[in-house]
Amino acid sequence: MAGKVLFETTKLYNILNQYGRQSRLAESNYLCLIDARPAESYTFSHIITARNAKWDSEGWFITPTDVEFESIRYIIVYDSSTHSLLESGPAIDCAESLEKASRFPILILIGGYEKFSALYPFLSTQKILYTIRELESIKPYPVEILPGQLYMGDYMQATNPQILKDLKLKALVNVSDECSLMFKKANCTVLHFRIADSVEADLFVSFERMRGFIDSHLSTSSSVMIFSNHGISRCSALTMAFLMHNLKYTLKEAWNHIQQCKANMRPNRGFVQQLSNWELQTIGQRVTDISEPNY
Known part of the structure; x- marks a missing residue:
């Protein structure tokens, strides 16, 4: 049973x-x-x-x-x-x-x-x-990372006015390759990082600015969404970085949390290494072994 x-x-x-x-x-x-x-x-x-x-x-x-x-x-x-x-x-x-x-x-x-x-x-x-x-044909909503506060999704979700309204989203972190005029019409504040989904791309330099942006909006009870083109690699890496800094998660803990929220999330290998470096910077040591097959 x-x-x-x-x-x-x-x-x-x-x-x-x-x-x-x-x-x-x-x-x-x-x-x-x-x-x-x-x-x-x-x-x-x-x-x-x-x-x-x-x-x-x-x-x-x-x-x-x-x-x-x-x-x-x-x-x-x-x-x-x-x-x-x-x-x-x-x-x-x-x-x-x-x-x-x-x-x-x-x-x-x-x-x-x-x-x-x-x-x-x-x-x-x-x-x-x-x-x-x-x-x-049901259109999914962004997954909820922190209830009522932080969401993670893709470009199509971020540019859907009904989703922005339903989730009361006023701030967006955009790591897609596009930037829509719709965000201005929806009265959303957007932080845009033009970073390719490539193992050579430097996402690490965005972590601190992203964290400060999200903190400033959460402190005023504004919900935030992090999104990339397909909602799989770049946005999941940024979301993990936020959890690691603000909740003091190890990379493994942040990874498991995001995977429970969105089963097909998958940062590319370059971003995983950068998250390992971020773990060292935020908690003072590398706790997570990124050579394990899960990563």
């Missing part, structure tokens, strides 16, 4: 916004999101792609027969406001029924729909059925 664990809202937000060529929500073995609230609450509004739980006449959860739970990486259930595994309620009941069918722990959303929809109202919907094409 895989068990059940509580799950933070920011982690669900990031799971919903993973993508490669298209949204990962189109993958049949990626995510099953179950809304355990009453049908009328679900119909009024629910988290995007969630299915409503069904119950028999005695109040027992009916396991869907069209889902291969054993092969699904993330099975997440929520009700209105569960906060503890010691509570009783539909989310707990649902999770206990599903434990036997999954290889992975069943994840119970902390705070349920009330908390998630308050933080991410733009990820709520009344839509119930999706075609594969519709799932593939």
Whole structure:
């Protein structure tokens, strides 16, 4: 039995916004999101792609027969406001029924729909059925690195006015090859580094200026997004550098944090070496062995 664990809202937000060529929500073995609230609450509004739980006449959860739970990486259930595994309620009941069918722990959303929809109202919907094409065409949001404060994404996300509005973004760190006039229209302050995604490129010289820029905006409760062309290499290196300085993370800790937020992040080898140098400068020693295959 895989068990059940509580799950933070920011982690669900990031799971919903993973993508490669298209949204990962189109993958049949990626995510099953179950809304355990009453049908009328679900119909009024629910988290995007969630299915409503069904119950028999005695109040027992009916396991869907069209889902291969054993092969699904993330099975997440929520009700209105569960906060503890010691509570009783539909989310707990649902999770206990599903434990036997999954290889992975069943994840119970902390705070349920009330908390998630308050933080991410733009990820709520009344839509119930999706075609594969519709799932593939879902436009992901930037991943959340520090809840409500720091985001990381790509150029298309940074130039999407709706995303800037939804995330209340007022400051951007641009390490893409482009600079759009849209940023001025959106009233965003932009720090732009013209640095190629090349192993020879010097990103290290940008770390201190980037850190100061982000600090100045976070101190005024303004959220910030770091982005590059594809949201994979340059922006992830800059984001790690920020975490290493401000949270005193080692390179390994920063790497693991960013990888949990965005699974396909990958700084190029030159940037990894520069991050190792930054680790030496920020904490006084090289703790992380970048010769390990993970890096």
